[in-house]
Amino acid sequence: MVLPLVPLPSSVTESTGALSLTTATRIIVENDADAAASVLADMLAERTGLRPAVTVDTVQPGDIVVRRTTRQGEKYSLRIGEEVQLEGSDAGLFYGIQTLGQLLATDGEGGRLPHVEIDDAPRFSYRGVMLDVARTFFDVDTVKAFIDRASSLKFNHLHLHLSDDQGWRLQIDSRPLLAERSSTTAVLGRPGGFYTKDDFREIVRYASTHHMVVVPEIDLPGHTHAIGLAYPEIVEAPVMNDGLLAQSSALEQPLPVAGEPYLGWGVGHSSVKIHGGATWEFLRDVLTELAELTPGPYLHVGGDECLGTAQADFDSFIERVTALTTELGKTPIAWHEAGSAQVAEGTIGQYWGSTTPAGTHADDARRFAERGGSVIMSPSNTAYLDQKYDADFPLGLDWAALIDLQTAYEWEPTTIVDGLPSEAILGVEGPLWSETIETLDDIDQLIFPRVAAIAEVAWSPAETREWVSFRDRVGALGAVWDAAGWEGHRPTEIAWSAR
Missing domain, CATH: 3.30.379.10 (Chitobiase/beta-hexosaminidase domain 2-like)
Known part of the structure; x- marks a missing residue:
């Protein structure tokens, strides 16, 4: 059996x-x-x-x-x-x-x-999933349903991507215009929205009953176009890049315009004003309130895809924002690019590069460990839950890879970054970005069954993991998901049980 x-x-x-x-x-x-x-x-x-x-x-x-x-x-x-x-x-x-x-x-x-x-017992102490509520806003009930699914597979951290170019999703009392002006839309003109503080507290409470810690992210210094709708004095004018221009043309999406909601999903064009005094007053206000709302130990401060920001300015910003986060009593998490800077001692890096690191990605990730921190592994070509299963799948993107179930399963977190001690790997996270999804059914289509593969990478001993065994076990588990109404995608290479 x-x-x-x-x-x-x-x-x-x-x-x-x-x-x-x-x-x-x-x-x-x-x-x-x-x-x-x-x-x-x-x-x-x-x-x-x-x-x-x-x-x-x-x-x-x-x-x-x-x-x-x-x-x-x-x-x-x-x-x-x-x-x-x-x-x-x-x-x-x-x-x-x-x-x-x-x-x-x-x-x-x-x-x-x-x-x-x-x-x-688990292999890694940090086992996370991420839900992008900035590009597409998902209400509290949908977030709770996402928690139900993740916790059933023994994930213990919920990373909420609360801000991006397309929208800001959390009430901040000291900065009320964020909810009023920066939350009204989403990617492709979808409806916007934001969480009141009571909404956020309810998400935290519900997650806690499922033994999940909420990790809120305010993405900085880039991915900040939406902030400029409310507080234009702290955001730079958009800086175009070749990738953004090519993508905008290919997808027939609008380019970003200062002061107007951005409805596309290109990246790298936005930044807060790195050295502005008003910027740091804003960040202290926002991060202080977020820290007060968050009982968990972590605040994620972004740090990715700042393509229009000079390296010296980026490094200066990361050094200062991680120090501020530490001052507020929280452990900062940042995407691996932030490893180029003198991050605050103990800052955790989140590696999103390929399983074959490009450029400085491996060097950047290693530096977190060198500064007393650790690394969460989220390689985009195996762990990103928003990528297509195959070229014809109707949801998802394909910029990182086409990720079928076996690809999502057959990777080892400790072999990606040379020179990174295995004990410096805090854990594993599967991010779900939301450019192409709008509903809970869409979420299910992209996460099931691949989220189960990420769960096993994060929990099970490396020496016991084996594809054929997993393939058979996940096929038998499909009936449990069906009974719960979590239909998702059912790849034909799996023998799905109706047990």
């Missing part, structure tokens, strides 16, 4: 037999595991139609025991025999429930769980 486990646990031992879940099944709570027991009861009710009683009692055959431990980290153990024994910290219990949900087969009268012993 192929167990539909993705990401693959550290240790799995199968045995014969199965445990049936019936109306007599109970959830036995031990050591204050009430929150996890409630999550499990909700999942079982949704999947089987049965809601087990949650109680503190003597364990009987057929029961599910949920035991909270005081050990730190995300480890858990799951034993399924005459009863179920699930043990872990708060996060570990949550991840164990996701594993149990993958194993659960329903038959209309309850459910069945195979006899198995699992001991599990």
